[in-house]
Amino acid sequence: MTEIDLEEEKKAIAREYKELLRISYQTLTDEDKKLIRKAFDVAVDAHKDQRRKSGEAYIFHPIGVAKIVASEIGLGATSIAAALMHDVVEDTDITVEDIERMFNPKIAHLVEGLTKISQVKKDMNISMQAENFRKMLLTLNDDVRVILIKIADRLHNMQTMDSMPDYKQVKIASETLYIYAPLAHRLGLYNIKTQLEDLGLKYTEPEVYNEIVSKIKETKEEQDAYIKLVSDVLKKSLNEEGVEYTLKGRPKSIYSIRRKMAAQNVTFDEVYDKFALRIIYKSNLHDEKFLAWKIYSVVTDHYRPSPSRLRDWISSPKSTGYEALHITVMGPKGRWVEIQVRSERMDEIAEKGYAAHYKYKNGATEETGLDTWLNLLKEALENSETNAVDFVEDFKMNLYAKEIFVFTPKGEIKSLPKGATSLDFAFSIHSEIGVKTRGTRVNGKLVPLNHELKSGDQIEVITSVHQKPTINWLDYVTTSRAKNKIRNVLNENTKKIAEEGKELLTRKLKHLKITLNESVVNELVNFFKLKTSLDLFYRVGIGSIENQQLKDFAAQKSNTFINFFKTKIKRQPSTNQEEINRPELSSNYDMLVFGSENDKLDYKLSSCCNPIPGDEVFGFITINEGIKVHKKDCPNAITLQSNYAYRIMQAKWIDSSQQEFKATLKITGMDTLGLTNELTKVISNQMHVNIQSISLSGEAGIFNGQVAVIVQNNNILKKLIENIKKIDGIDKVTRVYTN
Numbered sequence: 001m002t003e004i005d006l007e008e009e010k011k012a013i014a015r016e017y018k019e020l021l022r023i024s025y026q027t028l029t030d031e032d033k034k035l036i037r038k039a040f041d042v043a044v045d046a047h048k049d050q051r052r053k054s055g056e057a058y059i060f061h062p063i064g065v066a067k068i069v070a071s072e073i074g075l076g077a078t079s080i081a082a083a084l085m086h087d088v089v090e091d092t093d094i095t096v097e098d099i100e101r102m103f104n105p106k107i108a109h110l111v112e113g114l115t116k117i118s119q120v121k122k123d124m125n126i127s128m129q130a131e132n133f134r135k136m137l138l139t140l141n142d143d144v145r146v147i148l149i150k151i152a153d154r155l156h157n158m159q160t161m162d163s164m165p166d167y168k169q170v171k172i173a174s175e176t177l178y179i180y181a182p183l184a185h186r187l188g189l190y191n192i193k194t195q196l197e198d199l200g201l202k203y204t205e206p207e208v209y210n211e212i213v214s215k216i217k218e219t220k221e222e223q224d225a226y227i228k229l230v231s232d233v234l235k236k237s238l239n240e241e242g243v244e245y246t247l248k249g250r251p252k253s254i255y256s257i258r259r260k261m262a263a264q265n266v267t268f269d270e271v272y273d274k275f276a277l278r279i280i281y282k283s284n285l286h287d288e289k290f291l292a293w294k295i296y297s298v299v300t301d302h303y304r305p306s307p308s309r310l311r312d313w314i315s316s317p318k319s320t321g322y323e324a325l326h327i328t329v330m331g332p333k334g335r336w337v338e339i340q341v342r343s344e345r346m347d348e349i350a351e352k353g354y355a356a357h358y359k360y361k362n363g364a365t366e367e368t369g370l371d372t373w374l375n376l377l378k379e380a381l382e383n384s385e386t387n388a389v390d391f392v393e394d395f396k397m398n399l400y401a402k403e404i405f406v407f408t409p410k411g412e413i414k415s416l417p418k419g420a421t422s423l424d425f426a427f428s429i430h431s432e433i434g435v436k437t438r439g440t441r442v443n444g445k446l447v448p449l450n451h452e453l454k455s456g457d458q459i460e461v462i463t464s465v466h467q468k469p470t471i472n473w474l475d476y477v478t479t480s481r482a483k484n485k486i487r488n489v490l491n492e493n494t495k496k497i498a499e500e501g502k503e504l505l506t507r508k509l510k511h512l513k514i515t516l517n518e519s520v521v522n523e524l525v526n527f528f529k530l531k532t533s534l535d536l537f538y539r540v541g542i543g544s545i546e547n548q549q550l551k552d553f554a555a556q557k558s559n560t561f562i563n564f565f566k567t568k569i570k571r572q573p574s575t576n577q578e579e580i581n582r583p584e585l586s587s588n589y590d591m592l593v594f595g596s597e598n599d600k601l602d603y604k605l606s607s608c609c610n611p612i613p614g615d616e617v618f619g620f621i622t623i624n625e626g627i628k629v630h631k632k633d634c635p636n637a638i639t640l641q642s643n644y645a646y647r648i649m650q651a652k653w654i655d656s657s658q659q660e661f662k663a664t665l666k667i668t669g670m671d672t673l674g675l676t677n678e679l680t681k682v683i684s685n686q687m688h689v690n691i692q693s694i695s696l697s698g699e700a701g702i703f704n705g706q707v708a709v710i711v712q713n714n715n716i717l718k719k720l721i722e723n724i725k726k727i728d729g730i731d732k733v734t735r736v737y738t739n
Helices: 003-023 030-046 060-072 077-084 096-102 105-118 128-141 144-159 166-186 190-204 206-218 220-240 254-264 285-302 344-352 354-359 366-381 388-400 422-429 431-435 480-511 518-527 533-541 547-559 577-581 637-643 675-685 714-725
Strands: 245-251 275-281 325-330 336-343 403-407 413-417 437-442 445-447 459-463 591-594 603-605 617-621 627-631 648-654 661-670 690-699 702-711 730-736
Touching (some): 003 030, 003 060, 105 144, 144 166, 144 190, 166 190, 190 344, 206 254, 220 245, 220 275, 220 285, 275 344, 413 422, 422 431, 422 459, 422 480, 431 437, 431 480, 480 547, 518 547, 591 617, 617 637, 675 690, 675 714, 714 730
Parallel strands (some): 275 336, 603 627
Antiparallel strands (some): 325 336, 437 445, 437 459, 617 648, 661 702, 661 730
C-alpha cells in the first residue's frame, strides 16, 4: 500500500472510532470512554499487520462488531471493550492474563469466553456445528454477554462476506440460519434476527433472494403510495384524538416473504401482507395499555380487523419480553395490512432486546439486568446429557415455538410453548411435581397426560409418591425442560440395564465371530435405526433385540465390505420391471461427478428432493448409504450444510443426453369439460416425456391432479410446465418433493 493510502486508512479508522462512541446506546461516562479507548489501542496494535480477505485492515472488523454491540444490542462499556478485543487472544501473542492485568477480570473473562467459542476442537464424529453451539450456550452460565458479542461478530461477518469463496459463504450462511438467527430471536433481538435471516438467504439461495429484492424494488412506489393512503386516514383520526405518535411503513423481511412463498406455495405477487405499518406512541407507564386499545379502536373504526389475527402481547408479553398489539385489517383494494401498535418503550425493547428492558427497570444496571435474563436461559441448558444434535433441535423447538398462556388452580398465569401438554405443565411448576404426576385435570375434567393445552386452560396436577416416569412419558411432553428431567430419571435406571446389555451383546456377537468395537457399535446402531449406543445396549439388556436379528446383521455385514469410496464404479441401473422393459441405454449415460477432480463415484439420489439433471446439487456422505445427492434448495440442505459441513461434497451433472429421471407435478385449476383430455395430450406431445402415473380428481368445481413424468433433464421439465400452464383453466403447476 502507498503512504497516502495508509494515511487515508488511519483517518478512516479514527472516523469509525468516533462513530462508535457517538452511536452508543448507553450514556458513556468519561471513565467508560477511557476504557474503550484503551481497548481500541490494544486492538489496533495487536492487529496492525493483519488484513481481511477483502484487503482492508483487520481492525475494521472488531470496530464493526463493537458498533453492533453498542448501538444495536445496546450494551455498555465493558462489552464494547470486549468486542474490540474479541480476536486479540486468538490471533496475537496477547494472553487473557495480559488483558486482566491491563483492564479488569470482567473484560478478561468475556474475551476468554469469546476465544473459547472460536477454538472449539473439531471432533469429526459428531456434528461439529451442533457441538460448537452447545459449548457456546454453556458459556452462558458464565456470562450471557459472550453470546451477545458472538452474535454481533456473526452479523458483521455476514455483512462483509462478499470476498469469500462460495462454499465458505454457503457453510457460514447455513450455520447462521440454523443457529444464530433462532438464537437472536430467543434473545429478543428482532432487528438482528431479521438481518441474519435475510443475509443467510442471500448466500444460501442467491437467485431467490435477488428475485425478491428486485420485486420489492419494482413494487416500491406502488407500496409507498398504498401505505400513504392508509396512513393519511389514520393520521387524521389519531390527531383528532390527541395521540402523540410516529407512523412508519416497513416492508416485511425478504426471508419472511420467502418463507410465506414456500409455506403457502405462492408467488411473490400472491403473498398478502408484504408490509406492515407501525404506530409508535408516546405514553407514561400508567396509560400505556389504555392508549394501545384507544389506538386499536381508531384503526378498527376505519378498517375491518381479522379477529383470528389479533395478537395481544401487551396483556401477556412474550417470554422474550416483546410487547405490542398486532392488528391485521382489510385495507383499501381488498388487501390485508398488518398494523403494529407499540409505545416508545415497547418499541425500544423490540429493537434492542434486554438492554432496553432493564433501562426501564428503575435504572437497573447492565449487570443486574443481565443476571435476571440469565436465569431465563439457564433452563434451556439444565441438562447436558443429550447429544449435541438433539440438544440443538430441542433448543430450536423451544425457540421458535409460539406461546400459550394457562392458569394454575390458584389463578396464577404461566406461559408454555404451543403444543405443550398437561404433563409439560406439571414439570413447568416444578420438576419434582412432574416426576410424581399421576394424573391431570384440565378445566375440572380428568384428561390424559398427553392432553394438548390451549390458552386459557386451568390445570390441576394430581401427584402420588409411588409414581415413576416411564419411557412413554417422553412421547407425552414437548418442552425440553420436561424431556430432560424425564431422561435424567430414566437414565439412572437405563444405564444399569445398558451395562448388563453390553456384556450380553459382546458374548452373543462372539458366537457370530464378530468382535464388539466402536465401528461395530456404530453399524449396529444404524442397522437397528437407533440414535445412540446406549439405546442399543439397553434394548439388548431388556431383550427386545432377538438373536435372529443379530444373525441378520452378521449376514448383511459380510456382504457390505465393498467400500463405496474406493470402488469408483459407475452406478448400476436399477433392475425394477420398468427398467427391464425400457430399451438398453447406451453405456455413456449421464453421470454426476464429484469434488474438484470430477470423480465418478457411486451415489443415490435422495428421495426428499428427487434431483434431476440440470438441478444444482451437492453430495452428502451418509454413514451407511454411501453418497446421497440433494438439491441445493432441498428442505434439508441447510441443516446438513450447517451440521455436517465436513461431509458435503461438490457435485455437478455432466452430459445429460441418455438417462431418464422421474419428476412429480402437482396441477390445480378449474374443472372444465375436456381438461383431462387436453392435459394428457399436451404431456404426450412433448418430446422425450413419458407419463409414468397420473391421478386426477375434481371436487366442487376444483381440479386437482398429480402426474409423475419421466424426463431427461431440467430444461425439458421446465418447457413441459410452461406448456401445461397455457391450458385453459389451469391455475398452478408446481414440482413436488416428497419430504
